[in-house]
Amino acid sequence: MFCYQCQETAGCKGCSVRGVCGKTPEVAALQDLLIYVTKGCAALTTALRSEGKEVSYEVNHRITLNLFTTITNANFDGAQITKRIADTLVCKEELLQQLEDKRELPEAALWTAEPSAYMEKAKSVGVLATQDEDIRSLRELITYGLKGLSAYSKHANVLLADDAELDAFLQRALAATLDDTLSVNDLVALALETGKYGVKGMALLDGANTQAYGNPEITKVNIGVGKRPGILVSGHDLRDLEMLLEQTKDSGVDVYTHSEMLPAHYYPAFKKYKHFVGNYGNAWWKQTEEFASFHGPILMTTNCIVPPKDSYKDRLFTTGASGYPGCKHIEGEIGQEKDFSQIIALAKTCRPPEEIEQGQIIGGFAHAQVFALADQIVEAVKSGAIKKFVVMAGCDGRAKSRSYYADFAKALPQDTVILTAGCAKYKYNKLNLGSIGDIPRVLDAGQCNDSYSLAVIAMKLQEIFGLEDINELPIVYNISWYEQKAVIVLLALLALGVKNIHLGPTLPAFLSPNVTKVLVDNFGIASIGSVEEDMKIFFGE
Ligand code: FSO
Ligand code: SF4
Known part of the structure; x- marks a missing residue:
């Protein structure tokens, strides 16, 4: 097996014996094959669309659910994954029959076999099947972003919200990761386009959630x-x-x-x-x-x-x-x-839960709630009561080095406000960091997909303060990542033009040195240092 899709990958290089997450080599192989046949399926739907044919919601949903199934820590059940492969092969066969011009199809679109042959095939279709390390890095960056996008699409889909254009892009981009004619530059552009659709996907989910359940409130x-x-x-x-x-x-x-x-x-x-x-x-x-x-x-x-x-x-x-x-x-x-x-x-039949803590935590600062407080927030920025916002969205994880985020939150100057989303918040949402006037110093917008709210808030502040560039705002970004939903959030922020994001606790192992250089040179992406060093970088203190 070889998997390096998450932050906890072995030795910051790749899991090759067994996943740090607990994934067995057998399940890793089946996931590789599921990705392969799903890419083949996406190549077929993309070809069908170019012939002007419609692709059903069922097929779109199959592709997103397949990708979601392979996200870190989602599915460890080999039998379920085997069934998804078999069902996808049937789906591919049906799509193939509808296609008139079959000449340009990749092997993944045509391949089919009985379950007994899955393991053998899986050996040749994993991450390492791409020889060039930069092409591999970009293909995986795009694929992981699309996995995150699929998760968000699926959550919107269950609320009966669909966006056919989003699905068409997702499948076109997925199919493009099979295309040997694409250059590094083509794939960099596609990664950024994936980020653009990441914004669209999070907006779709935000609309579906708020329509179904109302706007989050304090x-x-x-x-x-x-x-x-x-x-x-x-x-x-x-x-x-x-x-x-x-x-x-x-x-x-x-x-x-x-x-x-x-x-x-x-x-x-x-x-x-x-x-x-x-x-x-x-x-x-x-x-x-x-x-x-x-x-x-x-x-x-x-x-x-x-x-x-x-x-x-x-x-x-x-x-x-x-x-x-x-x-x-x-x-x-x-x-x-x-x-x-x-x-x-x-x-x-069960006993009540054992109490492990007492008290309350506060949240609900998604875009509508923050807009309702906009006057107070703008006033606090103008008066200097709030000097900076620090976006600390993303994920939490097991690594000891993540104590950095609790220490960083504690060390922040009192005139800063943390904007958060995702499970990263658990490193500091019980620290009682106080408030500035009536504004708590930790504003939790919600789940990782609600990072969308943080982007909407930033764009609103940009408009209120009449700034040309989103990077002129008093907002710094210190984001922690773990799995592939954080990848789509990162690509979305890049697509929105956000620069100088610090990403930790380690940079993704799937970024090759050259691809890292592209991100550093064009977007100012940086890793984290010590809390003291980073305080100086962010606040000059
Ligand atoms: Fe966390 Fe897990 Fe939400 Fe992730 S619970 S790590 S980025 O799934 O999706 O933030
Ligand atoms: Fe390793 Fe992460 Fe892949 Fe699990 S998901 S096998 S921990 S890289």
Whole structure:
């Protein structure tokens, strides 16, 4: 196996024996093959579109779900992935029959086999199949960005929001990673175009979320526990949460969020559920302890799954793109009502969660809420009460070096405000960093996809202050990344013209020295240093 798609990749180079995430070589091989056949499928849909033919939503959704399935920590279930490969081969066959001109197709579009041949084929279609390290780096950068974009598209799709142009781009770009005629410059341009569509994808999801559930608003979220048994919901899928909240109403069971599901509390539509009592625990990587002490069933709606301990494995359920062998998977296609009754029945037999902390955290500062506070914020900037905003969006992770982010937050000058989104916030959202007037010093917009809100806020401030360039704003970017959704967020920020982003705790292993140089020279991308060094760089102190 060879995988270097996430920040925790072995030795900052690549996982080649077994994933640091727990992915086995067999599952890694199946994921490589799923990506390969999905690229073939995308080549077919792209060719069909160029013949003026329509591609169905079902095919679009298949491609995005396949990509989402291979995101770090989403799906460890070889049987599920094997089935997705087989189903995609059938889909490819149907598309091939509709295509008139089959001459220019890549091998991936034509390849088919029985499941017994999958492993052998997988050996030749992984990341290392591309010999040139710069081409490989850019192909993977684009593919990982598209994986992140697929996750966001899928969340919009389950709320019945689709954008055919977005899907057409996603498939064209995916197919382009098979094209040996494209140069480094072509692929750099395609990576930036991927970022442009990243903005579009996040906007689609933002529109779908806010239309379905209202605009996030300032909310205090309880981090303690109640006395009744609970169900813990993790991941990012708000539609799954909505269905579960409806089905648990009046059941005597409470519902809690974990990790990236925390921002669900900020949406008005979920506030009507009295049994939606709070957030339990922290970012994804702490789940092995927190799921054990929760005592009740856990529903993983997306990544990030850590291979479960036996003590709670029978309480862990997956749905959507997520999967883990031996854990029950709740089925349900887009538009279907999922049946969570077995989770609810199990919850009723469980002890209430063990309290691990008490208090409240505050969030809900997505674009509409921040716009409502715009006068106060602009006044604070003009008076000098707020000198700088620091975007610290992204992901949290296990690496010890990530304590940098807590230390950095603590060391920030008192006249700075952190703008955050994603699970990165857990490094500092319980530190009580205070407020400037009525404005908390940590403004949490929501999930990682709500980084879109941070971009919208920046563009609004640019307009209010009448600035030519987004980089003239008093905003600095110190972003932490872990998996492929952070890649699309990064590409989106680059496409919006944001410069001098610091990225940590390490730069992606999939960026070759030459590709890194392109990003440094053109965008001022930098890695992090020590807190002291970075304070000087950002604030000259
Ligand atoms: Fe975190 Fe995991 Fe949201 Fe990621 S829970 S790491 S970038 O899935 O998607 O922020
Ligand atoms: Fe390694 Fe990350 Fe790939 Fe898992 S997802 S195998 S940890 S690079």
